[in-house]
Amino acid sequence: MMESFIDYTLAYIKEQNPIHYKKALKNIKELKKDDFFERATTFLDKYDQLLENNGKTRKYAIDCYLKLLADYTHEGLIFRETGKYSSTSFDEVNKRVYANPEIMQYYMHGLLVSQFLWKHHYVLLKYYIENLAHYVTAKSYLEIGGGHGLYVNEALNAFSEDTTFDVVDISESSINMAKHFVNNEKVNFIHTDVFDFHPKNKYDFITMGEVLEHVEDPVKLLLKVKDLLKPSGTLFLTTPTNAPAIDHLYLFRNYPDILAVLQKAGFCIENEIKVYAEDVSEEMAEEFKITMMFGGFLIKKL
């Protein structure tokens, strides 16, 4: 039998990036204890298949991930010094990142690998999967900025046969990757900026994972999403605080910053989760501006 993706990854990271290895090992140990681990293994088998079909190797995937980490460290240094994200304009990020296949490819592969190596990513994914069960009556599903496609892949498993699935993403590279990963005719992939997306019908359920911090004006984006949602529809949203990255524009400094934006756009939280990227106390997290991932099921305020 082939070595598991996770064991391969750990061995490779130990060799290539001992600094990060400690965190990866700790997270994987916790993941292995969790019942989610089996699920993760299923995803990674699927991912192995995608890599093979695209003539790529596991080494390629982990190299993408390590490159992503270096990127984050680099941006992190700038953030520590300036207290700001380095990018300020959507047009610039669009040109430099989303429309650049070379960057986008390594970025999406790296991000997919991070879904299992970072606690704040796999805990969020697990939370999503476990709670989707409450929304299985949804007949129409939209995902905004689907990226690698992991979330829509899960929605396909959860919702019923007759649900329709649309995914919009501004990056063609993301669309291509998600198409290959999901590998299901039922999903309709649309290459567009969400602000230019004007479908005939509204949606019962919308997922928007890690997109809100990618726009200059998050309230404007949420208002757009609100318009795409049926009156009784649900939005699953994730967004991080203090997460310097090449394509992040809007800085949420803390949880209240996120709440303020949701409130302003007219959303209420039905259910939420918050996970720090490092195992540190709340005070330490605040002092070192540790990334916190927020995830929530939201409804329109009456």
Next chain:
Amino acid sequence: MNQKQQIILDLNEIFTDIIDEGEIMLNPETTANDIDGWDSLNHIQILAAIEKKYTFKFTLTEIQNLKNIDDLTNIIVQKTSA
């Protein structure tokens, strides 16, 4: 003492201070495998402290290729002699 030895002494101080787990003895071959507390959280603080002490900025490529103390020393030598 040559320049590189001096830099390693300075790095010793920075590492000891940030990792805060007793005296650290670095040599050119030292990697994070040899020092328990040299993890991703401390790493960024170490890099920030080095940037501040030597007044330069790490490039993305430098961060990406950094594996041991010798790499770090070489970057500092190169950046401060420019």
